[in-house]
Amino acid sequence: MDSYLDIFDKRHVVCQEHVTPIEEIGIKINSQSLSAWNKYCEAYDLLKNEENAAEGEEFMRPMPSLRKYLEKENFLEKQQRRLKIGTYSGKASLQKIKFNESDDKVEEVKAPPTLQIERIQLNNEEECNEDVDYNDAFLSQKIIIPDYKQLYKTSNFTNALSNHTEDMDEMKKALWNDCIIFVSNEEKVDYSVHFLRSHAFPDKMFILKKLNDWKINMNTIGKQRDAHSIVIKNLLGKEFYVSNIPYRLDQVEELRNTGRQSGAYLINLVGKKSLI
Secondary structure, X not given: OHHHHHHHHXXXXXXXXXXXXXXXXXXXXXXXXXXXXXXXXXXXXXXXXXXXXXXXXXXXXXXXXXXXXXXXXXXXXXXXXXXXXXXXXXXXXXXXXXEEOOOOOEEEEEOOOOOOXXXXXXXXXXXXXXXXXXXXXXXXXXXXXXXXXXXXXXXXXXXXXXXXXXXXXXXXXXXXXXXXXXXXXXXXXXXXXXXXXXXXXXXXHHHHHHHHHHHHHHOOOOOHHHHHOOEEEOOOOOEEEHHHOOEOHHHHHHHHHHOOOOOOEEEEEOOOOOOO
C-alpha cells in the first residue's frame, strides 16, 4: 500500500481540479478511509485557494501526505491486522461478480474496475502533442498519469460496470468486489464513471446488515421512525437514506440467506430508476 500512497501524494504536488478518487489508491474503502479522503479533499481545496494556484502549477507549500489523514482515522493499523489473517483467502484474483436472481438462476458478470485518465486540455485549446512535465526536480521518480476514461458507450448497466473494471489490477477489483451495487434500469445510451460509482456501496456485509435493519424496523410497531433514519454511503462518500432507494426487497433477503460469497452483490432497482 505504501507505493499506492506515494503515487497518490506525487499526483498532488501540483494543482489539479479534483483529488484522485479513493478507489484508485489501492486501499480498502470503508468509513475510515472515506472520512480521511474527504478531509484530505477539504484541505487540498484550502491549499489551492490560499496559494491562488492554477491547474498544473506547483504548490509552494506541499500538501501533507494522505497517510497522515488515514492515521488520524485509525485506518492503517486496522488494515494491517486484516492483511495478517489473509484478506483475499489466498486467491490471486477476483474475476466475477455474482448475484442470485429471483428465479434461482445465477447471473455472472465480469468483475468491476480502474479509472483511465485522459490528459486534460488547458484553456480549451486544441490537443497539444508535447507532454506536460508534472515532475518536480527534487522527485526521484517520474510521475505517471494514467489514461482516464469517463464515459462508456453502452445501454446496459452491467456491461458498463464490466468495461469500467476489466483493466483494473487485483487490488482495485477487490475493492469493487466488496461492494453492494444497485443496478439501474434507467434507459441510457452511455454510463459515466460518476454514475457507476454513485450506485456502488463499499463493505457489502455492513450494507446488507443496514438493509436488513431497515426491514426489521419497518415491520416493528413504533420503530418506523428509526428505519427512516438509516443511511448508507456510496463510493463517492455520498449518503443515501435507505427509505429513498427503490430496491428489490426479495433480492436482499436472498443475499442475506446466502451469506458471504466472493464478488460484488447486485440488487436491482425497481422500475426505470437510478440513484442520481
